[in-house]
Amino acid sequence: MPPENSAAKVLHHLKQDVLAGYFEAGQKLKMSQLKERYQVGVNPLREALSQLVVMQLVQVQDQRGYRVCPVSQAELIDIYDTRARIESLCVGLAIERGDDAWEAGIVAAAYRLQSNAALLQANGDLQAWEQLHQQFHHAIVLGCGSTELLRVRLHLYEKASRYRNLWLQHNAGHAAFDVNQMEHEQLVTAVLARDISASQALVQQHILVPSQVLQNLL
Amino acid sequence: MPPENSAAKVLHHLKQDVLAGYFEAGQKLKMSQLKERYQVGVNPLREALSQLVVMQLVQVQDQRGYRVCPVSQAELIDIYDTRARIESLCVGLAIERGDDAWEAGIVAAAYRLQSNAALLQANGDLQAWEQLHQQFHHAIVLGCGSTELLRVRLHLYEKASRYRNLWLQHNAGHAAFDVNQMEHEQLVTAVLARDISASQALVQQHILVPSQVLQNLL
DNA sequence: CTTTTTAATAATGTCGATATTTTATTACTG
């Protein structure tokens, strides 16, 4: 375990709290409040907040402190649309470049997702399901072999988190989950068959369908 | 003019200094040194450095301070490869979505670049040329209309800056500049003709050729 | 009663100081 300074620790917690919605969109982030919650002084806090500003999760106004970035339908559409295109790019490259270990990783992640999905849904543990879900998609795009592209992808995934949580809650115990699961099977088949255009079409749909559901919720 | 705090001011200067190569790749960034140069205390400095860490221009090691991110041939290839794909994506969308104002903006930027290129090359003002160059390409991709995609593009452009400076210096007064200029004319023609695949092929080449030159320099 | 002005309260941004940790130097030992 890497020894982290308090700025790094508070960054991690603060980021989770913003992404999970503990701090609502647009909410003011007062120093006194944050000091209390994370048990650190202002300087590590300001470092963490500065980093979240670069990640576009927090806004800063000179002499007026920090606040959580607002959400909007326009941003939702843009993020999901861009994600769909980037993910498609990653998938195409991964199919071109992926080797045996890549294929095995996909099968393993798909198995883990499928075998735990029903239980986690019954428990209502949406975050655990989302983690397995994300690991499955990550196993696919990992084959693209581009650090930069994967970083861009991760950034967009994180920026989408606040919107995705709405979708997860809305669809808890809903039929959309089963549809989602079916799409995974189709995707695995297309990817392992090295069918680039089919895989890209499937993965774009897989991302854009939740976007359309969310547009009606905002 | 927006009133900025010292962290924002020092961030701007420090970023420029890293991108321009004033601080070399891998170099240790000592606080005493930075305090002297930017005339601020450690806390605004740490905020700025924290942001540069997120931008992947600076690395941090716990209790061992900050240093400029190293450069490598592998990173160069990855950045330029990814840039080529993202730029291609932007260009395709821009051609699909661009309107009259977009076309006019491209013609204007191309004109400004072409009319100043010879003079700036003679003066050896490579940075001014690069600025016009970048404004030209930005005028094209602006038509894609996606804030997120443009942000990703800008991030990759900035990450490529340190490598690009090598290319600029290497090609000062060289024939490659004229080839580069010719590629712009072809690109304008293809874009205004709304020929997506031709435009994408041209812009990919336009980015990848310098990458191949640079691979021999590192 | 609304608007403006003034006072108070609170919050932000920066610095200097300090404890802790790393790095460099010197001394020691096999």
Add this chain to the structure above:
DNA sequence: CAGTAATAAAATATCGACATTATTAAAAAG
């Protein structure tokens, strides 16, 4: 003389305190 241990020097990370600025509340004027 190389390698290691002890010491000295330097650098980092954090806090508390203070000056500046924004926000809120109260008072005064129209």
